[in-house]
Amino acid sequence: MLDTIFARRSIRQYTSEPVSKEQIKKLLEAAMAAPSAGNRKPWHFVVVTDRAKLDALTRHPRGKMLAQATLAIVVCADAKLSEMFWVQDCSAATENILLAATALGLGSVWLGVHPNPEREAAVREVLGVPAGIAVLNVISIGHPAEKKEPRTQYDESRVHVNGW
């Protein structure tokens, strides 16, 4: 498990092999195993496998790789279910998807959307996300066509003991 955490890297090149339905289900089960404040589970997930929709999502300024990706999972939130903590909750679910993808031999990259209004408007238009629902990010996923070494970026200067 610790190995999977270190093996998770941003993978932006993919083969044309599709991600299977079983794998997609596992990714979503992992997402919805995340903790949430008061167990309020404010999350929604849009699974995108349609080629035209994936291509349209490349409007995200860092989203060029979506033209190659065979899957995107767009993490959304019904923010009124957890006004204070929906970003945290949905980010934990996102990290679970990235780690589950790594464990399944898939590559992924997290493309931040909220709170950037242009990025959010673009995704909303492509996928028809309703006005009351926030778009936190787009996760680009596919079978990897590049390899990166496991790593931590551990930095002792970021660690404080028993006080700042």
Place this chain on the structure above:
Amino acid sequence: MLDTIFARRSIRQYTSEPVSKEQIKKLLEAAMAAPSAGNRKPWHFVVVTDRAKLDALTRHPRGKMLAQATLAIVVCADAKLSEMFWVQDCSAATENILLAATALGLGSVWLGVHPNPEREAAVREVLGVPAGIAVLNVISIGHPAEKKEPRTQYDESRVHVNGW
């Protein structure tokens, strides 16, 4: 790895056995293996093992279990390193800590702090966190004295395919 994602549950009862230095290092390595927007790594971590400080952190309204915990990791952020995405980045690092704790046989619970001003002021005072640094959460950690079954809370009504 998927097993660890499903096995991670909020554990609020602990034995008195301390968490070892090696385990604490692993938790921090896992945290700093998280992705961050533009690899800006806005995170800081305060490791708390001092009994009086752990007891003082029980001022968090959901933090009673910290009186039993032998470790807390307080996840903080230098928000100016990533104005838009520090909450997401530090939440991913937090989820990595929870999963690494599970993999190491430890129990943990995520106590949300930011953006609640009273909770943030209390932690700031106990640990001397400087004014420019945000406090995202307190993670309570210890050797588990309760057992919970693995689970996902998968809910098909939260899944949308190729559009909302």
